Amino acid sequence: MNRLISLLLWPAIAIIGAFSFAALALGRGESVNAVWLVTAALSVYLIAYRFYSKFIAEKVLRVDPTRPTPAVRHNDGLDYVPTNKWVLYGHHFAAIAGAGPLVGPVLAAQMGFLPGTLWILAGVVTAGAVQDFIVLFVSVRRDGKSLGEMIKMELGPIPGSLALVGVLAIMIIILAVLALVVVKALTGSPWGLFTIFATIPIALLMGCYMRFIRPGRVGEASAFGVVLLLVSIFLGRVVAEDPAWAPMFTLSGTQLAWALIIYGAIAASLPVWLMLAPRDYLSTFLKIGTIVALAIGIYYVAPKLAMPATTRFLDGTGPVFSGKLFPFLFITIACGAVSGFHSLISSGTTPKMVENESHMRLIGFGGMLAESFVAVMALTAACVLDPGIYFAMNAPAAIIGTTAANAAQVISGWGFTITPDMITQTAKDIGETSILSRAGGAPTLAVGMAQILGQALGGKAMEAFWYHFAILFEALFILTAVDAGTRVGRFMIQDMLGHVYKPLGNTEYLPANLLGTALCVGLWGYFLYQGVVDPLGGINTLWQLFGVGNQMLAGIALLLCTSVLVKMKRERYVWVTLVPTAWLLITTLTAGVQKIFDPDPKIGFLSLARKFSDAAAQGSVLAPAKSIAEMQRVAFNNYLDAVVCAFFVLLVVAMCVFAVKICLQALKQANPTAHEIPPLAGAQGSMA
Amino acid sequence: MNAAAESDASVGLRERVRYLCAACRQVFGMPDYERYLTHAAQRHPGAPVLTRSDFFVQAIERKYGKGGARCC
Numbered sequence: 001m002n003r004l005i006s007l008l009l010w011p012a013i014a015i016i017g018a019f020s021f022a023a024l025a026l027g028r029g030e031s032v033n034a035v036w037l038v039t040a041a042l043s044v045y046l047i048a049y050r051f052y053s054k055f056i057a058e059k060v061l062r063v064d065p066t067r068p069t070p071a072v073r074h075n076d077g078l079d080y081v082p083t084n085k086w087v088l089y090g091h092h093f094a095a096i097a098g099a100g101p102l103v104g105p106v107l108a109a110q111m112g113f114l115p116g117t118l119w120i121l122a123g124v125v126t127a128g129a130v131q132d133f134i135v136l137f138v139s140v141r142r143d144g145k146s147l148g149e150m151i152k153m154e155l156g157p158i159p160g161s162l163a164l165v166g167v168l169a170i171m172i173i174i175l176a177v178l179a180l181v182v183v184k185a186l187t188g189s190p191w192g193l194f195t196i197f198a199t200i201p202i203a204l205l206m207g208c209y210m211r212f213i214r215p216g217r218v219g220e221a222s223a224f225g226v227v228l229l230l231v232s233i234f235l236g237r238v239v240a241e242d243p244a245w246a247p248m249f250t251l252s253g254t255q256l257a258w259a260l261i262i263y264g265a266i267a268a269s270l271p272v273w274l275m276l277a278p279r280d281y282l283s284t285f286l287k288i289g290t291i292v293a294l295a296i297g298i299y300y301v302a303p304k305l306a307m308p309a310t311t312r313f314l315d316g317t318g319p320v321f322s323g324k325l326f327p328f329l330f331i332t333i334a335c336g337a338v339s340g341f342h343s344l345i346s347s348g349t350t351p352k353m354v355e356n357e358s359h360m361r362l363i364g365f366g367g368m369l370a371e372s373f374v375a376v377m378a379l380t381a382a383c384v385l386d387p388g389i390y391f392a393m394n395a396p397a398a399i400i401g402t403t404a405a406n407a408a409q410v411i412s413g414w415g416f417t418i419t420p421d422m423i424t425q426t427a428k429d430i431g432e433t434s435i436l437s438r439a440g441g442a443p444t445l446a447v448g449m450a451q452i453l454g455q456a457l458g459g460k461a462m463e464a465f466w467y468h469f470a471i472l473f474e475a476l477f478i479l480t481a482v483d484a485g486t487r488v489g490r491f492m493i494q495d496m497l498g499h500v501y502k503p504l505g506n507t508e509y510l511p512a513n514l515l516g517t518a519l520c521v522g523l524w525g526y527f528l529y530q531g532v533v534d535p536l537g538g539i540n541t542l543w544q545l546f547g548v549g550n551q552m553l554a555g556i557a558l559l560l561c562t563s564v565l566v567k568m569k570r571e572r573y574v575w576v577t578l579v580p581t582a583w584l585l586i587t588t589l590t591a592g593v594q595k596i597f598d599p600d601p602k603i604g605f606l607s608l609a610r611k612f613s614d615a616a617a618q619g620s621v622l623a624p625a626k627s628i629a630e631m632q633r634v635a636f637n638n639y640l641d642a643v644v645c646a647f648f649v650l651l652v653v654a655m656c657v658f659a660v661k662i663c664l665q666a667l668k669q670a671n672p673t674a675h676e677i678p679p680l681a682g683a684q685g686s687m688a
Numbered sequence: 689m690n691a692a693a694e695s696d697a698s699v700g701l702r703e704r705v706r707y708l709c710a711a712c713r714q715v716f717g718m719p720d721y722e723r724y725l726t727h728a729a730q731r732h733p734g735a736p737v738l739t740r741s742d743f744f745v746q747a748i749e750r751k752y753g754k755g756g757a758r759c760c
Contacts (some may be wrong), residue, residue, distance in 0.1 A: 079718060081720075083714060094716070215741035215744045216721060219713065272753060273749070444727075486753065
């Protein structure tokens, strides 16, 4: 009976998927319904999960359900706990899902909905989900060791240390770009800033409740926290309309940048139970709720995709980011297709909780498919918007100017007809004074979500509420990431400083802690400030730097997976990781080299730096800079970006050399040489 | 339905609700205190156990103390 159902079910899913793709691909000239896009994605996920992940589990990895996992061997009731697979799936998903899949696809929408969709789907099936799954497998077979430790074990100590430095660099860039997204969303928005500010006292209240009144009652605390948040959104409107209060919450970009830098330094020094933990619970609560609501909203409202399948900006002249489809689409959409950062989660707490090896397929592969679905929905929300509005929100002021009239004229000139009235009306609908040049994904997604959720619930009158809800939802987990990331960065910096001067590595030593925190905040704060004052927009530079770094980390994780497969003597199936590794290396190395050396100043850091420093030397001021000092700053920052980019490129090339050497050695061996924990080791349980 | 069966059913229901709440908490990354107690009673009978509030204080400290990798 089951066999019969399966025999009918899978062809049916395949046909639905094919039909949806046909609707997407053939619907030229008229707008396509977003439901087709979402359905096509879901069919791909189901089929990939049913067939490809099963193939990887059974043939490539030979997952062994009888082999005790770290959770079973070290069961201590605390960290190593065998956990129900659906619970762990939820936990893993909550840990990997962040702001990334909400930003990249929105930026990539400038090329139309089709390129982004195809890369998200192809990328997740062949690279992203494979990476998450295999890293989880490799870590479970090594007692839940972290990525850095595993690289050290399997590739050697030098690659291990190199990988750690790389992770720190990527972390700094990530924190800067996430903070920049918040700045772009909240500049001159008293309503938004008030609601975000309100999360601080709410989190403190929750923290005290969970510590002193009802220990560990996450659900209760989060439930009343969410209610308070919703109240704060309504209050935010009152504040924004009040002539006395509104100016206090109306900050400029640079003021916000400083506020975030100070916030980051303080938040990362507070006890974790007071603010970090409660805010993380709140953001998890909202994250899961909002994603489910958005999925239901898309099916219920069934909006049309206003963005064409492809736009003229495939040629690399787009206003949101410069550069051709290849390679820049593949680094702009990182999370959602493949994200190197997930390799840190898949080798973090998740492997310590896996009850049975057979569950890893659902958790690793399935978890990434869910993240990818979030990316598809973000892309959908951006493409539901009128393209004119989309470009008004995402193009930098240097291109479209600072008035609605000017922006409408420029954007209509690109072939996306829009009137100044439409721009001001959209701003009014969402309760803001301006929507121009709010790059960074969050506001665009929020307008798209507001239109979708507004049509489902509350109509036009509720659009402003939904907009600020969406901004809050994104800012909330970005601030959690800033707080947690600063702590992680501090520990990594202290670890490194400890090699230079021992006392600096002592995490119990307050001056060393303060130094570590200051260095970490100073580093990401510098890039953030640079992004805020950059007249060319900031996001377009920083996001690509992040994309290169994140995809490089994915490349490194996949190089580890490839080496482990070879060392396990499964070289027959090595293409499973080798193909995505090769693709990531090709796209990121091409993008990295172009970002550094391209002669077009819109793309290459060096040529832009040279253009500005040469002009500054001759005493002429190039727009959009306003003074010689600003010119010199643009030049310096671009040299710095080139150095960071070059570091990523050299790092991945070095890792590649190490991995090839290890693989060649392993190929000569007759027996497996991977460092796995033997199947029977400590099956009786060693106790903590 | 007699009284004993009725109380069995309500115990079963209560147990299920508790399990559901614990499962939700674990999705948020908060370990289950009752399971820790069961585990401690089985593996280390007689040894001192953490109180509920100490258990959660330590759980939060372990999860977030080093920052805990947050995804982009």
